[in-house]
Amino acid sequence: MKKVIFVSLLVSSFYFGFSQNTQQEASVEKSVFGIQIGVLGVWVHNELRLSNQIALRSEIGLGGVSFDHIEPMIALEPRWYYNLNKRVDKGRRIDGNSGNYISFRASYRFFDISEAENDNQDYLLLTPTWGVRRNIGKHFNYEAGLGIGLAFRNENGKEIGYTSVFNLKIGYRF
Template identity: 75%
Template structure:
């Protein structure tokens, strides 16, 4: 049996250590090192301000995301879009986004620049007149929807977004019309 010295402060204690105790001590040392390193998690944050343009299957948009907290950004958007090429409408939108997985992405070494991550949002979208309907071009349309989506970077300035959501659509056509609506989002963009 070997004798080892264990030093605590200025005191030296002699103690016999068995093979099992050695395995336990070595395991605790390595596990403790792993836990110690894993506690140095990066506190990830959305960017202070992100400005860009995006195009989708039907539409083009300019947007800005303003940081409200480490994980929440307020997205404002203006553009032209619609449900088909026959119905193109000018629109404005306001959308607080909660980027819920930024810390996990940063800890795994994945990119979070340009607010690249998964998000949950509440979107208020106001569509003005429909340019395809000359006789009914005063049909305003408000959409209030909750959605889930992702944004990922392609290189330094390009990105893509995809998302799904559900909400209420409110149309002002000789009185109020309210109905359920779905949101599908697929865009490719350039970040300045």
């Protein structure tokens, strides 16, 4: 009886062991480094994989709300690429972290040197963002995103306001 139970357990373990789904889950890339140009600025960025669907984007660049108001800025943004498996199932590309994402963007804009002395103020933007990134060929990509968040101005630390973010960028991935 012990031999029958042992053999049946052995056979069933082989059956269940080899019948597992061997398809691997889609994942963001380990590291993506590139440069992007938008309507009002230029940025250098790097994305590091934190998990299969989450990447941490760090960014430094020059940007602004008009050509007369360009500011240096840095940003940190965890991104959740939520549709990677669906894109793979449909035969679409996910290289270079191509997909739809939801993020929480924290960016710090330094004051604009060209403005008058009393208008110089640094500010921090905290913005939940939805966006898409798609590849064009092997190295080029484009990205679009929008969000609404809070702006904390560094004028005695007391000014808080709402802000909207819209970005449209084209870039090169190294």
